[in-house]
Structures are given as C-alpha cells and as structure tokens.
Amino acid sequence: MTAQVLLGPAFFAQGTLDLARALLGKHLVRKVGDLTLRGRIVEVEAYRQDGDAAAHSFHGKTARNAVMFGPPGALYVYFIYGVHYCMNVVSEEAGIGAAVLIRGIEPLAGTRYMQQQRGPNVKGKDLTNGPAKCCQAFNIGPGENGLSLTGDILYLETPATSALEDIAESPRIGISKATELPWRFYLEGNPYVSKPPRPFRNEP
DNA sequence: ACTGCGATGTCCT
DNA sequence: GGACATCGCAGTT
Numbered sequence: 001m002t003a004q005v006l007l008g009p010a011f012f013a014q015g016t017l018d019l020a021r022a023l024l025g026k027h028l029v030r031k032v033g034d035l036t037l038r039g040r041i042v043e044v045e046a047y048r049q050d051g052d053a054a055a056h057s058f059h060g061k062t063a064r065n066a067v068m069f070g071p072p073g074a075l076y077v078y079f080i081y082g083v084h085y086c087m088n089v090v091s092e093e094a095g096i097g098a099a100v101l102i103r104g105i106e107p108l109a110g111t112r113y114m115q116q117q118r119g120p121n122v123k124g125k126d127l128t129n130g131p132a133k134c135c136q137a138f139n140i141g142p143g144e145n146g147l148s149l150t151g152d153i154l155y156l157e158t159p160a161t162s163a164l165e166d167i168a169e170s171p172r173i174g175i176s177k178a179t180e181l182p183w184r185f186y187l188e189g190n191p192y193v194s195k196p197p198r199p200f201r202n203e204p
Numbered sequence: 205a206c207t208g209c210g211a212t213g214t215c216c217t
Numbered sequence: 218g219g220a221c222a223t224c225g226c227a228g229t230t
Contacts, residue, residue, distance in 0.1 A: 045222070054222070056215090064214060082212025084223050101222060121225090132223050174222055 004157040008150055012073035016091040016098045019072075020046040020185050023089060023100055023156075025164045027108065030138050031153040035110055037138055039128060040159070043104030043186035043193045045172045047088070049097040054175045057097025067146045068097040075154065077135070077145035084132035087140050089149060103131045103173070103184075105138075106192040114138070130194040165189055 007026065012019065023041050030037040047055035049068075056065040056078065067076040068090055076088040076099050088099035105128040107114055114137035118127055128137050135141065147154055165187040171180040173195060186193045 047222075056222080059216080062215070078222085079213060080221065081223055082214085082221095083210095086222065088222090103222085126225095130223070136224095172222070176221085 004160060006150075007156040007158060009071075009073055011156075012089065012091060012149070013093065014091070016046045016048050016100060017183065019089065019091040020044045020100045020183070021167060023102075024167055024185060024187055025159070025162065027157045027159055028102070028105060028138070029155050029157060030140075032110075032113065032139065035113055037110035037113060038108040039105035039134075039138070040108055041102060041104070042106050042190040043102075043184070045101040045103060045185070046091075046183040047099055047101065048092075052181070054172065055097065057099075061097065065097060068099050070094055070146070071148075073149050075140070075144055075147045075149055077140055077142060079142070080132070085135040085141050086131040087135050087138075087144075101131055102134055104129050104186065104190070104192045104194050105134045106190060107137070125191045127192075129192045 023044050026041050028039050028041060049055060049057040052058060057068045061069050064078060067074050070090060071094045072090050072092060074090040076090050077085055079085055086101060088101045090099045092098040107128055114127055117137050117139055128134050149156055168186055168188045169182045170184045171182055172184045
C-alpha cells in the first residue's frame with residue numbers, strides 16, 4: 001500500500017500556468033457508491049481572464065461561467081457544442097475567472113465502470129483521451145459543476161511514486177478566435193494525450 | 205490514413 | 218444568425 005498525499009486548498013490557489021503544470025501526473029479520484037474511479041492527469045490547458053480571448057471568462061461573468069470566478073479548487077463543468085461536457089479546475093483567487101481544462105486522463109482504477117460509461121464500441125486509449133471523453137468516463141456532468149475538489153468523494157492526490165514523463169507544451173487545441181498561446185501542457189509520449197505531437201517533416 | 209459532417213445549448217454580435 | 222475549449226460516424230485515398 002503506497003501513501004498518497006491529498007491536495008488541499010493551497011495547491012489550487014497558485015497561478016493558472018503554474019497550476020496547469022502542477023496538475024500533470026496528479027490523480028483525479030471520484031467515489032461512485034462503493035466504487036473508486038482513479039485516473040492520472042496527462043494533458044491540460046490553461047485559460048485566463050486577462051488578455052485571453054479564448055477563455056470563457058474573457059467577456060466577464062455569466063450564468064455558465066460563474067464557477068470560474070469562484071474560489072480555487074472548484075470543478076467548472078461546461079456544456080459545449082450542444083452535446084458534450086468538459087471539466088476544468090478553477091485556479092487563482094476568487095473574483096478572477098481562470099481555470100485549467102482537463103484534456104487527457106490515464107485510467108488507473110474503475111476502468112470497468114468507465115468502459116460502461118463510454119459504451120461498448122470504445123476501445124483502448126479512446127476511453128479518456130479527450131476532454132469530453134474524460135467527463136463521460138468519470139460521469140461528470142452539470143450535477144458536478146461547482147463541486148470542490150477538496151471534498152470526500154471528489155479530490156486530487158499526489159501519487160507516492162512521483163516519476164513523471166517530460167512535460168511538453170504546445171498551442172491549445174480547437175482555438176481559432178484568440179491569438180494562440182503555448183498553454184497546452186502534456187506528458188510526453190503518454191497514449192492518453194488527446195492529440196499526439198505532430199511528427200517532424202523535412203518539407204511542407 | 206484522412207476528410208467532412210451532424211449533433212445542438214449557451215453566449216455572442 | 219453564427220461560433221464554439223468536441224466526438225463519432227461515414228465515405229474516401
């Protein structure tokens with residue numbers, strides 16, 4: 001049995017880019033009845049209020065993004081494209097609309113449940129290699145919006161074995177309106193990263 | 205392997 | 218009316 005370190009409020013109160021990097025390799029844990037779902041965060045993106053036109057909070061507080069402006073450590077769940085949910089970890093102090101999007105998770109426990117959530121046609125890395133896929137696997141929806149990640153049934157842990165792949169960065173995925181920034185961070189080579197790095201080519 | 209497209213709530217001009 | 222922090226399916230190369 002390896003000791004795990006629970007992450008408290010101080011962890012979440014750091015700056016958004018620092019938090020984004022710090023979240024890589026941490027475990028997301030969710031209790032569903034008697035079952036424990038556990039996964040390792042392998043890909044994230046940072047979104048800030050100031051000067052970041054791609055952030056939901058850029059134009060100010062609305063009904064949808066209100067959780068982003070609340071205390072750090074809350075889970076911000078939003079509905080996108082009329083179909084999918086995505087989850088973020090709220091960063092910065094209350095009053096600032098900033099968060100880190102969880103884009104890729106490596107399943108560690110409760111994978112049978114995750115498979116049921118995702119459906120019978122889903123195989124391998126497709127279980128959780130994308131933001132909406134992670135939400136579906138962990139059964140995260142509107143009911144979890146605003147929940148604290150320092151609770152008893154939903155929380156983060158630092159694994160005892162802290163060996164970490166190299167952290168790579170790239171432009172964020174799916175952004176067109178903002179000036180793009182290298183605010184996507186992921187663990188190099190991990191199969192649960194949603195889009196693998198582009199292979200090198202000699203000529204276009 | 206790649207490309208196009210439908211699904212459609214919330215917020216924007 | 219249009220865009221959007223996406224995904225899965227169908228059709229093509």
